[in-house]
Amino acid sequence: MSEQNLPENFLEYLSSLEYQYLLKSKIPLGVYVLPDLEEPLKWHCVIFLNEGVYKGGIFKFKILFPQEFPNTCPIVIFQSQIFHPQIDKSGMLNTTPEFETWNPYKFHVIDLLKYIKKIFNPIKIKGGINSSAVQLFENNKREFEQKVRKNVIDSIKNVYKSTEKGDLQFSKWDSKLEQIGLTILKEKGAEQFLSLQQNENHNLVQFSEKDSNQSNVEKITSFFSSIGNKIVEF
Numbered sequence: 001m002s003e004q005n006l007p008e009n010f011l012e013y014l015s016s017l018e019y020q021y022l023l024k025s026k027i028p029l030g031v032y033v034l035p036d037l038e039e040p041l042k043w044h045c046v047i048f049l050n051e052g053v054y055k056g057g058i059f060k061f062k063i064l065f066p067q068e069f070p071n072t073c074p075i076v077i078f079q080s081q082i083f084h085p086q087i088d089k090s091g092m093l094n095t096t097p098e099f100e101t102w103n104p105y106k107f108h109v110i111d112l113l114k115y116i117k118k119i120f121n122p123i124k125i126k127g128g129i130n131s132s133a134v135q136l137f138e139n140n141k142r143e144f145e146q147k148v149r150k151n152v153i154d155s156i157k158n159v160y161k162s163t164e165k166g167d168l169q170f171s172k173w174d175s176k177l178e179q180i181g182l183t184i185l186k187e188k189g190a191e192q193f194l195s196l197q198q199n200e201n202h203n204l205v206q207f208s209e210k211d212s213n214q215s216n217v218e219k220i221t222s223f224f225s226s227i228g229n230k231i232v233e234f
């Protein structure tokens with residue numbers, strides 16, 4: 001494609017096509033995405049991690065489509081604090097190790113999501129942009145893991161907090177909704193359950209537990225895993 005920047009309305013069309021492609025793809029387990037209703041070039045995302053040193057973490061991030069898209073890789077910014085060799089202090093993800101040159105005929109956002117899932121296990125420091133995390137990972141794994149665990153605990157404590165307008169939000173567990181949801185899951189599948197939970201407020205994801213502690217959040221992660229890789233279109 002031409003290097004010339006495209007009109008914003010066409011960029012919005014391209015991002016919409018990417019989302020449609022995403023809906024038809026096999027989404028990485030534990031990753032959920034919702035395009036912003038007011039800013040189509042911004043997607044709100046969350047990842048639930050269930051393995052490795054980041055296990056139990058619930059990290060929010062957003063994907064931004066720059067004016068140079070589709071000739072350049074979308075920008076990924078983590079809103080949850082994460083100590084990681086490939087994520088700088090501002091939350092910006094280093095995409096160069098996987099997409100040194102973004103090829104619009106070869107890559108899609110689904111590939112970016114797979115890369116995001118992959119950076120957490122195993123951890124790779126080659127080309128890392130967070131020098132503190134790189135050095136600590138190389139020289140003091142124990143301290144590195146302590147910092148990571150703090151990130152995980154903080155992500156659990158802050159699971160109900162909104163990071164910005166329109167992001168994926170969580171609310172306290174409602175046992176009545178649980179029973180309704182389980183019934184619908186049996187009859188119509190996970191997509192219908194998710195749609196029901198989003199019925200009153202398309203920005204609200206009604207998955208959480210009574211308390212923000214490790215064991216309960218693991219239940220949430222297990223529940224998401226049990227219903228499979230689903231992204232709901234709004």
